Amino acid sequence: MLKQLLAALLFAPVMAFASAASPVQYQQGVHYDVVAEKATEAPEVLEFFSFYCPHCKAFEPFAQALDKNLPEGISLIKNHVDFLRVAPPELQQSLAKAYVVAKNAGQGDRISNAIFDYLHNQRGSFTTEQDIRSLLVANDIPAMLVDSGMVNTAVMDEVAAMKKSQDHYSEAKILQGVPTLLVNGKYQVKFSGLSQENFQQDLNALVTYLLAKKD
Template sequence: MKKLLSLLAVCLLSLSVSAETLKEGVHYEVISEKATSTPEIKEFFSYYCPHCFTYEPLAKRLSAKADNANFKFEKSHVDFLRAAGPDIQFMLTKALVAGDRLNKPEISDAIFQYIHKNRSVFTSEKDVRQIFIANGVSGEDFEKTFNSFGVKAQAKNMKKLQDEYASKRILTGVPTFVVNGKYKILSKGFNARTYGELFDQIESAALELVKKK
């Protein structure tokens, strides 16, 4: 009987979450009058942030949904955490971009593992190079991509948007999800008892907001 009641409670909670109306100022805030030209969900994160590491399952779910829906999911790495110098953090921004360009999503996972599981420290480009080589990228391909103009330009654009949002107090911590460049999701506004429930609610909100203009 207890198991049945527990199951019923979970089902009722799920129904209440799915039926919940998103409220401005509670679940999200408007950060811009204009939306992006194409639908998108952007996650601002840091490899050095343990919460961002915890949120990776949600990021992967949104990324998978983007493949079959009419929006783009993008991760944007920040450099303002105190765990490392901004130069090292910017180097990891370039690593994120290079991994994407080489179609190696496992690179991002490996960087998280390197910091949070292995407790290792990035001190130079050589450390990043070893991550790529360990995940099937040749040294030549790494150097060609990592140091390319395109990767540097994209990393600088991430930094530029980060600084813009930080100056407006839109970006005050990570992880932060911004939808269509117009809506910032407020994680604290959701009523969840576990990370699983929270991820379900944030995902539902993000997918609903991505339809808005």
């Protein structure tokens, strides 16, 4: 599974880093890049992704495990982008709404897995927002909840915030593809610098290190 992920993400081969007895010394330019002068006021971990992206599908299990490992009070903020050429931006924004509806119902990870599976394993496609609605309902999200959620002001505000964040980091030349993982708005994780043999452990440790980094 891990080798398939690394291949899907086009990671360059890297040597395993230090053992548990000798903790990794994380280095700028190797494990992470500094992409902004100032960090966000509050600690945050931000992932930009797309359900249409096969690399994002491969990374999803690791992202979900990372979210469960974050310090108390910090959650992985997932931003679904709308700039992939495989679908109209409006349809990609509908997928973002569907994710938010599912997340707010406590089903974000499960529905993310279902959407990734539908698009990449089943080779399905979406033409309209109604198609997306049908998939959520088929995966046990109540139709009434989907219908009300997709037009809910709070949901639409959250999707608008995703778009604003996407535009901000795109204009800053930080967001140039997906998946992209940013910590405190200042540090971008370099997946190619992480251990192949202990990718999840190394990812968790690096993000924890960057969350606490002060300089």
